[in-house]
Amino acid sequence: MLRTTKVKRTTASAAVALLAAAALTGCGTTAVSGPSPTAEQTSLGDNEGSVSILAWPGYVEDGSNDPSVDWVSGFEAKTGCAVTSKVYGTSDEAVNLMKTGDYDVVAASGDATLRLIAGGDVAPVNTDLIPSYAGIYDFLKNRAWNSVDGRSYGVPHGYGANLLMYNTDVVQPAPTSWSAVFDDASQYAGKVTAYDSPIYIADAALYLMTHKPELGIKDPYALDETQLAAAVGLLKAQRVNVGEYWSDYLKQIQSFTSGDSVVGTSWQVIQNSLAAEGAKTAVVLPEEGTTGWSDTWMIASKAKSPNCAYAWLDWISSPETNGKATAYFGEAPSSEAACNYRDDCEAFHAGDADYASKIHYWTTPVAACLDGRTDVTCTDYTRWTAAWQEIKG
Structure with missing residues (x-):
């Protein structure tokens, strides 16, 4: 993501080291053995003949869900790598x-990448081995959530x-402001929705x-800890006005259609679906800016089929495939050339790039402050998880 606060790569490296140390002592979200140096x-x-892929729903489509939606079969025919996938x-x-x-x-x-x-x-991925990488938007490359050092x-x-x-x-x-779901949320009590x-x-x-701004x-x-407490306090105040917390976008479509929700965090793809149904909804990127996501295709450090894995990364980032896949999911593609295969x-x-600069893309919170501060310790994802449970009660 193109962020308004640039993250030093040395800080990102320290963050990863601290995350690994936390995991080793059992303080992370899950116990892991810690990273061993892995050369790209x-x-x-x-090609090994097969590749196993873990992904969000809608990212690896082979026609079984919809015969007209299939970018896996072409990959298998071209590479000889049979795809198995799990969502x-x-x-x-x-x-x-x-x-x-x-x-x-x-x-x-981005809320998983640094943990992985x-x-x-x-x-690490050698992008020189992925021809399609050259065409990807520069503002998505070498960011805090997909690169280290x-x-x-x-x-x-x-x-x-x-x-x-x-x-x-x-x-x-x-x-025009997120105040609609925070300071002014009581106007829509019981019908505010949040992610x-x-x-x-x-x-x-x-x-x-x-x-x-005095929070810094x-x-x-x-x-x-002080800044987290302020954010938690704001979300606890919001909680009494929230009718539904959502993670399934189909449920949010239903909620806005029925009128159970009238204001809240959402995605462009949800608005597109509602508009197609004639719903009286609209979306705006508020004046404060927003959060968002930029997903990353990553290769397992102990991949059994690394060559097929590289072949998949090149295939899924090629203009035609990326255009189809991102259109199906409902997000912007990773390259300008992919738009040749989309009409939206x-x-x-x-x-x-100006629009993208207003998005603070999901990045894993870690103890080494991503804003460059060294005089305090920041709260990590484990702390955020505990805080979220406290917010929801």
Whole structure:
């Protein structure tokens, strides 16, 4: 993601080291053995004949869900790599599944990537072995959530913003600020909706960056204890007005259709679906900016089929495949060329660097402050998880 607060690569490296140390002492979200140095692959050999992929729903489609949606069969025919895949529902689930050693490739969001790197579960990726990588938008490359010390740990897939959705009949005038779900949420008591994940704490922190500047928050993923307490307090105040926390976007579509929800965090793909149904909803990127995601295709450090894994990363990031896959999921593609295979790139602001600069992409909170501070210890994902449980009660 293109972030308004740049993260030093040396800081990211220290963050990974601290995450690994926490895991070794049992303080991380899961117990791991710690990373061992893994060299990136320098050349490709013969494809092994199969590849096992772990991904979000909709990322690895072979026609079994919809005969017209299939970008796996072409890959298998071209490479001879038979694909087996498993979908997961949360980033925590993905991190735990990768520790089994059963998967060669994972599509990971930014709230999982540093944990996978710290745990030694994924390897650096040699992008010179992936021809399609050259065409990917520069503002998605070598970011804090997909690289450490200048070493890439994967290939960007697509990206999107968490937007403010509202019922145009109920929420008037049209909101321009996240205050609609925070300070002004009582106007819509019981019909506010929020994303169900510890990473949502960053949305509160982002709001406080503008509305409580005295807290000194510079990066919504780098919170010391005082800053975290402020974000938690804001979310506890919001809690009494929340009718539903959501993680399944189909359920949110139903909630806005029925009127059970009238304002809250959402995605462009949800708005597109509601608009197609004639629902009276709209979305806006609020004046404070927003959080969002930029998912990364990563290769397991102990991949049984590394050559097929590299072949998949090149295939899924090629313009035609990436265009199809990101359109199906509902997000911006990773390259301008992918828009040649879509007719909706404008709706997703694909390639708009100014729009992208307003998005603070999900990044794993770690003890080494991602905003560069060295005089305090920041709260890590384990702390955020405990705080989220406290918020929801």
